[in-house]
Every structure is written in structure tokens, then in C-alpha cells.
Amino acid sequence: SIKGYPLIVGSQKMKEDKTITINKIDYYKIFLLCIMAVFGSFISGVVISCRSRSETKVSDETEPFEKGPLVSVLLAERQNELVISSRKGGMLGSRDAQYRKDVEGGKITLFSSYDGIKIDGELWEVDNIFFFPRDDLFGYNGNLYRGTLQVQSVEGQGLKALEHLHLEDYIRGVLPVEIYPSWEMDAIVAQAIAIRTFASEMLKNPGTRGWLTTLDLAYRGADYELERTDEAVELSDGLVLSYEDKLFPAFFHSTCGGHTAGALSVFDTHDIPPLKGKECGWCDNTKHSFWTRSFKLDDIAEKIFPDRNVEIRSIETENFDEGHRPKFVVINGEERIRSSEFRIALGSTRLKSTLFIVIVSDGQAHFMGKGFGHGVGLCQWGAQGMAEAGYSWDAILSHYYPGTKVRHLDTLE
DSSP states (O other): OOOOOOOOOOOOOOOOOOOOOOSSOOHHHHHHHHHHHHHOOOBOOOOOOOOOTTSOBOOTTOOOOOOSOEEEEEEEEEESEEEEEESSOEEEEETTSSOEEEEOSEEEEEEEETTEEEETTEEEOOSEEEEEETTSEEEETTEEEESEEEEEEETTTEEEEEEEEEHHHHHHHHHHHHSOTTSOHHHHHHHHHHHHHHHHHHHHOTTSOSSEETTTTTOOOGGGOBHHHHHHHHHTTTEEEEBTTBOOOOOEESBOSSBOBOHHHHHSOOOSGGGSOOBOOSSTTSTTSSEEEEEEHHHHHHHHOTTSOOOOOOEEEEEEOTTSOEEEEEETTTEEEEHHHHHHHHOTTTSOOSOEEEEEETTEEEEEEOOBSOOBSEEHHHHHHHHHTTOOHHHHHHHHSTTOEEEEGGGOO
16 A cells, blocks of 8 residues: 655754854963974864764664654755665655556666656656655665655756655664764663754744755664664654753754853854753763864965955954854954854864864964864763763753753644
């Protein structure tokens, strides 16, 4: 039988970051800068994902959880051609049921056409096609995904691919990528609840675009599901955080560097107690607790002022928050740029955080900093530190999101 076509509501993620330099250099900072001058531009290893492939992978035969509301994930857009695959085949059909075709396992090639969508050369005069795999799994771009695939033909923009699946199965494909699966279970459960809260708030927000993307959260599909993270999803089944009986965007990041940042200073929005800066202290002596990086001033100018010929002579910071991060970077004493935008322009994995000091010399800007990520909300390495010290997942969440309550998603509007 054919599963019903999911009716999906929106999603959107704010992804920004922030930055800090020096206006006043105390003796401690001078000492650190001297160290940097001696050792040069030491570059810390960049880790984009917390994924640990040494963990036990879920079997391809594992059944879907099929719990929670249905969500949509944008897998591709503006494609002239899409190649999908399945192991056991399934059924292709149009929205109006005018077209229907049973297919065997293997590859299926779809082309964008002026008159509709071509399937392995056969023209279907429709703008939407759905694929219902027999085993709930389909392949696209080297990954396996669960649920139903929808392919849309958008006039003048080619093909768009959307995956429709249940929220809990979506979280299964996010959690192993966002956190180390070998970490303490309480840290993993806390992360699962933060992910569920973040995604649910986007989906329930009437002003959003109607689907998630693989960049809203680090989603990689069924190929990344692991037994240990699946266990955390089941232990936290349906649980979310609420503030004043409402969902909120439960931001999280890798390492705060000792103090989380307020969402207002980073994103210029969400001025609520759960998203204000919070002292951490649990992420000290971790892989991103200290880093250095140097950039050529010419390279910075090219990235910050791509349409102008600007010679950078100085870089300063101003308007520091409670975690000692500045809201703004000032170039040449006059060009004022939001710190988060400055970091993103330079590369958020190269300039790891906005908690840094900087000195300009010999045609370069030398940065020495702490932490990794925008710094708002849950500090992942801090959560692990708390879990190792014996704190439970609910204590971890209360620490990083003060004033919140743990609720079941079904109890919230």
C-alpha cells in the first residue's frame, strides 16, 4: 500500500557566528601574543563533524521508528538530472495518481523537461513525482535516506528533491553527526533533546519556508544511524524544551571557551533567559579550548571588501558581551562590521570562534582564541564534561538553557 503524502509545515535556521579582538591588551594577553610570535601560525586541526565512524553502525535492515510528526528535508534543487536508487524497488506515482509504475531495485534517472519529468526516458506530464521504496530506504548522492522521496519540477529551475520522513527518524540521521557517539549517554540524550527542540521550533514557526535543509542541522540520513545514538533518540522520545510553554530555537555549538554567548549579541534576536550567556567551565582542556590562526591582510580585505580596493592597516574590536566576545570588528578605525559576519567571511572553520584576541603585524592578522562555534546555547564539550562528572541530561539542559522545562512535544501547541 502507498503511504499518505505528508503535509509539512515550515522550518528555518539562523546560522551566524561572532567575533572578538582587543582594545586593551593586559599583561596576560601580551604574554600569549609573544608565544604566538615565537611559534608562528599554528593551525589547530579542523573538525566539522563529531561523527565517529568506529561506532557500531545500524544494520541496513533496521526498521524506521516512524514516530513524531512528518517533516520534509530538501536534498537537492536546481538539478537538470537526478539519479536515485533503491535496493528492493518500490512504486513511482504522480500526485493525482494519473501515473503509476512499479520499479525493481537499482537506479532510476529523472530528467527535467519542459513538459514534465522524464523517468528513464519516459515522459510523465506532471510536476510532482513520489517514490515509495518497499524497504523505506532510497539512495541519493551516495547516502541512504528513509521515508518517501518527492521530486518536483520547478519552472525555470529544474528539479527539486525532498525527503519526507518522521521527526524521530530525522533525528537519528542528525545526532551521530552532531556529537561523538562514544560520549556519555547523558550528554547524547541532552543533545538529542536540543536537536528535537530546534527542529520542532522551525517546523512550527509559521513564517518559515516549509522544509529543513541538510545545513539547518548536520543531517546525513540513514547511512549515519548508529545503535548508541538510536538509543538516545529512543530514551528521549518526543521530549523537547519549552520556555513559557513555547518552543524556542535551542542553539548549540562545539565549544564555548568558558562562557556561552547570548543570542542577542550573536544573532541580534531571541533575547530570552534560556539563550543568554552562561558561565561554563566544563569545556576547559578540550580539543578546541585554545587555538591560533594567522591571515594575510590582503586575503582578509578580499573577503570582507570583495568589491572595493581596501588596504587594511588595523583590526580592533568593540562592544564586548558578558563572555568577552565583541559584537563588532572595526577595520582601519572606521569600517564597523558585525563580528559574526566577519568570522563567516573569513571561514567559520578557519576562524573557529569570536572569542579571540588579534594583533596586526608584518602584513598579517594573528588571532589567538578559545572555543569553536557561535557560542550560543548548549556547549557540546561542556555537556560531555558535565556528564563525566555525574550530571544527568536534565541537569545539563537546565544549566545551558536556564528557565526551561522538559515537555513532550505533543503537549505543546
